[in-house]
Structures are given as C-alpha cells and as structure tokens.
Amino acid sequence: xxDATQPWLPLxxxxxxxxxxxxxxKAKTRRGPTQQVTRPRPQHRAARQAFLGVVSSxxxxxxxxxxxLGEPLSEEEERWERLxxxxxxxxxxxxxxxxxxxxxxxxxxxxxxxxxxxxxxxxLRDGLxxxxxxxxxxxxxxxx
Numbered sequence: 001x002x003d004a005t006q007p008w009l010p011l012x013x014x015x016x017x018x019x020x021x022x023x024x025x026k027a028k029t030r031r032g033p034t035q036q037v038t039r040p041r042p043q044h045r046a047a048r049q050a051f052l053g054v055v056s057s058x059x060x061x062x063x064x065x066x067x068x069l070g071e072p073l074s075e076e077e078e079r080w081e082r083l084x085x086x087x088x089x090x091x092x093x094x095x096x097x098x099x100x101x102x103x104x105x106x107x108x109x110x111x112x113x114x115x116x117x118x119x120x121x122x123x124l125r126d127g128l129x130x131x132x133x134x135x136x137x138x139x140x141x142x143x144x
Contacts, residue, residue, distance in 0.1 A: 044080075051083050054090045058120075059104035067124050068131070078128060085131035086123075092138035113137060 055065045066072075068086060069079050093103050107120040114122055119137070122130040 047080075047083055047087065050087055054086060057090075057100045057103050058107055060120075064120070064124060070127060074127075082128055082131055085128070085135050089119075089123075089131065089135040089138055092135065092142055095142050096138065111137075 055068070060068070068082060070082055071079075074082070090103070093106060094100075097103070097106065108118050110116040111119050111122075114133075114137075117125075119134045123134050124130070126133070
C-alpha cells in the first residue's frame with residue numbers, strides 16, 4: 001500500500017520539511033542563499049492524500065504512480081496539473097461505476113475509443129496530454 005511518508009514520492013510528502021530521495025532530485029532542489037523553502041498549503045496536503053487513495057484504489061504499482069506524476073523530470077506545476085487530471089478522472093470513474101474494485105480493471109481494459117489501448121496506458125505513455133484526454137473521455141461517457 002502506498003504511504004505518504006515513502007521517500008520515493010517527493011511530491012506527496014506530508015511532512016512539513018521537504019524530502020529528497022535521489023541524487024537527481026537533490027540536484028534539482030539545491031537552493032541558493034536567497035531561496036526559501038515554502039511549506040505545503042493545506043489544500044496541497046489534501047490533494048496528495050486524495051491522490052494516494054486514488055492510486056491505491058486503482059491498484060497502481062509504485063513505478064506507475066511515479067510515471068503518472070511525471071517523476072523525476074517534470075516541473076512541480078506540471079505535477080499539480082497531472083494530479084488534478086488524475087483526481088478528475090477518478091471522480092468520473094466514481095460516477096460511471098460506484099464499485100471501487102472495478103476502477104483498476106476499467107483503466108486496464110482495452111478501450112475501443114483509443115484504438116484498443118487501455119486508459120492507463122494512454123495516461124502513462126502520453127503524460128499530461130494523455131491524462132487530459134482520458135479525463136475528457138470519461139466525462140463524455142457520463143454526459144451521454
């Protein structure tokens with residue numbers, strides 16, 4: 001089960017102090033003398049916790065989770081956009097099917113609208129644009 005305190009989820013860290021897990025991330029987060037560390041806002045903590053619940057209910061692996069977030073190379077702003085898209089897709093899945101155990105299956109099933117490629121594969125392969133496309137597709141299914 002994913003936990004917000006696992007060091008390989010730097011964006012999802014719920015501690016007040018930033019945590020850096022890898023040399024790449026350490027290099028990216030080195031601060032000069034004038035830069036200050038900003039504490040996460042409460043809504044960011046809530047979004048992080050919601051994201052952990054989503055990836056848990058989807059049955060994603062740690063690798064898939066990091067790939068959805070764009071780790072290790074995407075900027076923090078893009079990660080928040082990805083997170084927003086993933087949470088929106090999850091809301092749509094909840095409206096389509098009230099049974100949480102089916103979410104992961106639905107995401108992994110070949111989707112005819114995407115040429116037989118699964119929704120999860122679209123999100124993992126295409127990054128932010130894939131997440132946006134999947135979210136729009138799920139919203140369209142609701143509004144039919």
